[in-house]
Amino acid sequence: ETGVTQSPTHLIKTRGQQVTLRCSSQSGHNTVSWYQQALGQGPQFIFQYYREEENGRGNFPPRFSGLQFPNYSSELNVNALELDDSALYLCASSLGGSWDSYEQYFGPGTRLTVT
Amino acid sequence: AQSVTQLGSHVSVSEGALVLLRCNYSSSVPPYLFWYVQYPNQGLQLLLKYTTGATLVKGINGFEAEFKKSETSFHLTKPSAHMSDAAEYFCAAQGAQKLVFGQGTRLTINP
Numbered sequence: 001e002t003g004v005t006q007s008p009t010h011l012i013k014t015r016g017q018q019v020t021l022r023c024s025s026q027s028g029h030n031t032v033s034w035y036q037q038a039l040g041q042g043p044q045f046i047f048q049y050y051r052e053e054e055n056g057r058g059n060f061p062p063r064f065s066g067l068q069f070p071n072y073s074s075e076l077n078v079n080a081l082e083l084d085d086s087a088l089y090l091c092a093s094s095l096g097g098s099w100d101s102y103e104q105y106f107g108p109g110t111r112l113t114v115t
Numbered sequence: 116a117q118s119v120t121q122l123g124s125h126v127s128v129s130e131g132a133l134v135l136l137r138c139n140y141s142s143s144v145p146p147y148l149f150w151y152v153q154y155p156n157q158g159l160q161l162l163l164k165y166t167t168g169a170t171l172v173k174g175i176n177g178f179e180a181e182f183k184k185s186e187t188s189f190h191l192t193k194p195s196a197h198m199s200d201a202a203e204y205f206c207a208a209q210g211a212q213k214l215v216f217g218q219g220t221r222l223t224i225n226p
Contacts, residue, residue, distance in 0.1 A: 004158075033213065042119075042205050042216030043159070056212030090158055092214075104214060106151075106159040 002027055004093050004107035012113045013081050021076045021110045023091030031055070031096060032074040033104060034066060037088040049074055050096075078112075086114045117142045117210045121217035129225045134178075134193040136220045138206030141187065147209035148189045150180055153219075154202045162204075165189065176200070198224050 005024045013019050025032050031050045035043035045058035049068035063079040072093070078085055088111050092104035122137040140146060147166050151159040163174025170182040176199075180191045189206060201224045207214040 035214075040219075042207075042218050043214070045213035045215070048212045058213065092159075103161070103164065105161070108158040111156075 004091060004105050006089075006091050006107040006110050008110060009108070010111045010113075012115060015081055015083060015114055017081050018077065018079045019081060019112060021078075021089050021091075021112070023074045023076070023093075023107060025072045025074070025091075025093030026105050029093035029095050029105070030072050031094045032068055032072065033092045033094070034074070034076045035090040035092065036060070037090055037109070038084075039087070043090055046076070081114045083114050086112060088112075117146060117208050117215045119206050119208050119215050119217040121204075121206050121220050123220055124218060125221045125223070127223040127225060128196045130198055131195050134191070134196045134200065134222065136191040136204050136206075136222065138180075138189045138191065138217060139187050140189060140206075140208045142208060148180075148182060149207045149209070149214065150174065150178070150189075150191050151205045151207060151216075152202050153205065159205065162191070196222075196224050198226065200224055 004026050007022045033048040034046040037043040046060050047057040048055045052068045065077045067075045088109045090109045091107045094104045118141040120139045149164045150162040153159050162178050163172045165172045165182045173179045178193045204220050206217040
């Protein structure tokens, strides 16, 4: 059984650019959630995808968007990057798309630096 | 809205001493509660979880936590700290589709 994987590990972008982060969910899981963790803070919920549909969204602007594919892997896209987007982006997978999807398994994260 | 508060952003204990990390939640309905650990430059690892049933929950690495509804608390303890316990610890509550995290507590172990 493979765990949650994320790519790339690190990347550096310039303000105004666009970035795509990728996540492969744990085997058998159909739900992927994305979190942003700024330095020294707890993770903040961005959105969740369940069976390829957005299933909940946190307080993030529309320039944060996502996709989930038929194999349940997922992408997080951020347009018009701002300096405050610099953070660790965590992907978590789970089974189920509602209140019972309580056990989320996290990947190692992608460290994004915006200069 | 649900919220989680971790008291103390930084806790320092001696090796072999008791570890106590405090967490309080705000919810009209007792939520599912979790403790995660994060080592430097890594993702989050689940230590333990409370869903229903027994209020004293045992987790990995000798950690345990007790759910106290009357105090809306879910404090994390370990009887004897080890150097390898040095890390960031996050308390979280399950909301609709999401986990709501506290700000984290950095645990330092002194030799």
